[in-house]
Amino acid sequence: MDIETNIKAVRAELPEGVRLVAVSKFHPNEAIEVAYAAGQRIFGESKVQELVEKHTSLPADIEWHFIGHLQTNKVKYIAPFISMIHAVDSYKLLAEINKQAAKVGRIIPCLLEIHIAQEESKYGFTFDSCRAMLAEGSWQTLSHVSIQGVMGMATNTEDEHQITREFESLHRFFGELKETYFSGSSDFREISMGMSHDYPLAVKAGSTLVRVGSKIFGERNY
Numbered sequence: 001m002d003i004e005t006n007i008k009a010v011r012a013e014l015p016e017g018v019r020l021v022a023v024s025k026f027h028p029n030e031a032i033e034v035a036y037a038a039g040q041r042i043f044g045e046s047k048v049q050e051l052v053e054k055h056t057s058l059p060a061d062i063e064w065h066f067i068g069h070l071q072t073n074k075v076k077y078i079a080p081f082i083s084m085i086h087a088v089d090s091y092k093l094l095a096e097i098n099k100q101a102a103k104v105g106r107i108i109p110c111l112l113e114i115h116i117a118q119e120e121s122k123y124g125f126t127f128d129s130c131r132a133m134l135a136e137g138s139w140q141t142l143s144h145v146s147i148q149g150v151m152g153m154a155t156n157t158e159d160e161h162q163i164t165r166e167f168e169s170l171h172r173f174f175g176e177l178k179e180t181y182f183s184g185s186s187d188f189r190e191i192s193m194g195m196s197h198d199y200p201l202a203v204k205a206g207s208t209l210v211r212v213g214s215k216i217f218g219e220r221n222y
């Protein structure tokens with residue numbers, strides 16, 4: 001598995017304006033260093049402890065993105081350095097990120113995770129629960145988080161039409177939120193969707209951030 005070749009191939013496929021989050025979870029520092037030497041700076045992780053260890057030992061100009069489910073009691077460990085939190089799925093989590101960001105004097109970019117797949121999942125807002133959270137309005141008082149867009153995962157299926165429909169539904173929802181709540185905000189601009197097996201479809205449906213792991217680093221050993 002040649003990480004440098006893989007990462008260059010994925011990047012070459014992405015149109016301008018679409019950024020690559022190289023998902024390095026479960027892969028060692030050496031793998032990240034190869035991608036880093038190939039020019040990659042944004043890396044995605046989904047476990048707090050693993051991320052903290054990697055952040056401590058790898059170059060300081062890496063932008064770390066947290067892409068997994070984040071427990072409120074662990075926000076404090078990543079608040080000092082995290083560049084973006086992709087999967088904010090409750091107001092409670094958003095408020096905790098705000099609190100920990102305030103303590104370290106930061107404003108943390110966040111994305112709202114929306115459940116778009118036809119699969120059972122404990123995580124993610126439904127379209128309606130997200131609308132309700134934003135309509136309620138308390139989020140506007142959270143001055144240490146910056147809501148910059150939405151994130152979603154399509155159903156794990158071979159049916160490309162279904163995947164495309166799901167990605168398009170997220171793109172439409174992004175547009176609705178932009179118009180309703182964020183029309184004055186140039187920061188609300190990200191749609192995080194697309195993984196190794198479906199990122200070309202996500203890009204066609206308007207993704208701005210693709211999260212690609214195994215296509216770059218190979219299979220993970222859990």
Ligand SMILES: *Cc1c(COP(=O)(O)O)cnc(C)c1O
Pocket residue numbers: 023025046067068194195196197211212213214215
């Ligand atoms: C692991 C993970 C990815 C990357 O998955 P690959 O199939 O390896 O590209 C993307 N997004 C999230 C939320 C993940 O947990």
